Amino acid sequence: MCGKQLRNYFRKKWVFCRAEINIKPWEELLEEIKEDKRQRWIDKAAYAFWRGNPRTSASRMELMRCNVSHKRNGVLAFTNRYKIYVEGIGWSMSEKYITACNFVMLLVKTRYYAFFSRGLQMHHYWPINDQGDKCRSIKFAVEWGNSHEQEAQDIRKAGSNFIREDLKMDHVYDYMFHVLSEYAKLLRYKPTIPERALEISSETLCCPRVGVHKTFMMESMVKGPTNVSPYNMPPPYDALAFQALLERKANAICQEKLWEKKYWENQTKNN
Secondary structure, eight states: OOHHHHHHHHHHHOOOOBGGGTBOOHHHHHHHHHHOOSSOGGGSEEEEEOOSOGGGOHHHHHHTTSOOOOOOOGGGGGSEEEEEEOOOSSOOTHHHHHHHTTOEEEEEOOSOOOTTGGGOOGGGSEEEOSSSOHHHHHHHHHHHHHHSHHHHHHHHHHHHHIIIIITOHHHHHHHHHHHHHHHHHHOSSOOOOOTTOOOOOHHHHHTTOOHHHHHHHHHHOOOSOOSSOOOOOOOOOOHHHHHHHHHHHHHHHHHHHHHHHHHHHHHHHHO
């Protein structure tokens, strides 16, 4: 397949959605998020929020020691300024939803990465200390954001813009095309279709589905091919540029830790 053909194949086969919890396909959901102007960030409650299954990781269980609200209200998740991202047994898909939905993401250091995770830089989120007391680190992040509202909003805007612009489905398909193209270059044999192989099409995937699963698959099905070729992959960082990137991230984390340490020292003195 040439670039356009392979890219069109991906456009039919892959979507961002979670029908089991009624989350719509990514393109439709992204448009709704962009148009949602129900509440300005500045008018939201000045708290951090997390909801999920705490039993899937020790890191999540530690959050249960924080000031927990037992209100099981879905609306509550959207009325706070800050949303916590913490992994469970593996990477959580909520990372992109949190970042896209006008929250300041408080990110506990991750072990697992999505294909876009390394594109998130320090100006897209606020790091939470995973080595010490997470509750103290979260409290400081909220206090800092509430006393530096413009800077906090800059983080929120940068994160949202990254997800909304860089994670458009066309870019996702382009990424998939380049990944498989690079893997193909490493093959030492010519792949062939087995004699008894069954071809899977969009129709054969969709027909057995029922309810919202089928609805979302039909809504996200691409109706026709694209006339645009995949974007050209930029060259990798050279050694100096990559080292500079790592140093900027390390310096930003170090600065945040110093601010947090000073904050708690002042709290101790004042008490």
